[in-house]
Amino acid sequence: MSLRRQRKGGHAGGHEGPDERWMASYMDMVTVLMCLFIVLYAMSTVDKDKFEKLRLALATGFGTTHSKTVDTATGVVVAPQNVGKNGVDLTAFNEAQQEVDKLQQLEKHISANLRRAGLRSAVDFTIDSRGLTVKLVGSSTFFDGNSANLRDTARRVLNAIGPVIRGLPNTVSVEGHADQRGSPAPFPTDWELSSARATTVLRYLVEQRGLSPSHIVASAYGSAHPLPTTSHGIDHALNRRVDIVVLSTQSEDVRKLIPAILAGAKAQDLPITAIQQ
Incomplete structure (x- = not known):
């Protein structure tokens, strides 16, 4: 005797195996994670000098650290080629x-x-x-x-x-x-x-x-x-x-x-x- 249950009317029904529709969503998530890791890897190469200047600037701006490398001058910024030339603020x-x-x-x-x-x-x-x-x-x-x-x-x-x-x-x-x-x-x-x-x-x-x-x-x-x-x-x-x-x-x-x-x-x-x- 077959163990398969018969639908009403004598036709065979049901699913032949486990439901695998969840695989589509899973693959989408894995793809997104892969893109995230690629972006993080691309950003992992940091210019240490620029990062240090940024760190000090942020620390000084928030008043937590005083740094001699941060420009705190006021007034009009003069281009290097114009330093020493005539002109007024x-x-x-x-x-x-x-x-x-x-x-x-x-x-x-x-x-x-x-x-x-x-x-x-x-x-x-x-x-x-x-x-x-x-x-x-x-x-x-x-x-x-x-x-x-x-x-x-x-x-x-x-x-x-x-x-x-x-x-x-x-x-x-x-x-x-x-x-x-x-x-x-x-x-x-x-x-x-x-x-x-x-x-x-x-x-x-x-x-x-x-x-x-x-x-x-x-x-x-x-x-x-x-x-x-x-x-x-x-x-x-x-x-x-x-x-x-x-x-x-x-x-x-x-x-x-x-x-x-x-x-x-x-x-x-x-x-x-x-x-x-």
Whole structure:
């Protein structure tokens, strides 16, 4: 008698042997493992020098190991062929160029306000490493003789300047000056006279034009900083002045490049410097 079981209906059925479909999946897995081992073998040849540099760099970067072989310099990377050649730190130069543009736009804005008020000729401008200086020139225009009381023209000038500088993040320095003739009466000396003029301008800008007290300061220079002598001699009226200086917010490394940029210098014309943070 046959041991093979008969299907219903008298036909033979069932599987003649064990199910071998699992072999396909197994072979796929073995193939993948073989590829993995080939890749690992290909990667097993390591440049020891490069690996050591990478190890030290990673260790130093995570603050676990200090290594003398890791370059920790800051600033602009200079190609070996350019070492020793002229050029300036490009980051500092670009920031200085942007600062010059901002100061020049500020000057144009103030000039436009003064021109509309018919007062443009009463004010001089200077841009340097400190920032933008607005010069209120001449006691006959802004102050009575040996006086710190603002005249009407001075108020009109400050009314044109105030709205432009009111919202700036820059510190505004109000600096009083006096001429060198040494006759400041009723003030004891030129120091008191120049200080009173600077304080008067500061108070007007704060109290009447809304400048923040935390962004404005007053200084007195007496007659210690006279303007250069002209071909016609000393102009005492020009030294009876108050300067309103919108101070630059940039670092010293950036500000010291401003005069060169104003003179038309390019980055390659300046000596190489590196800004250390």
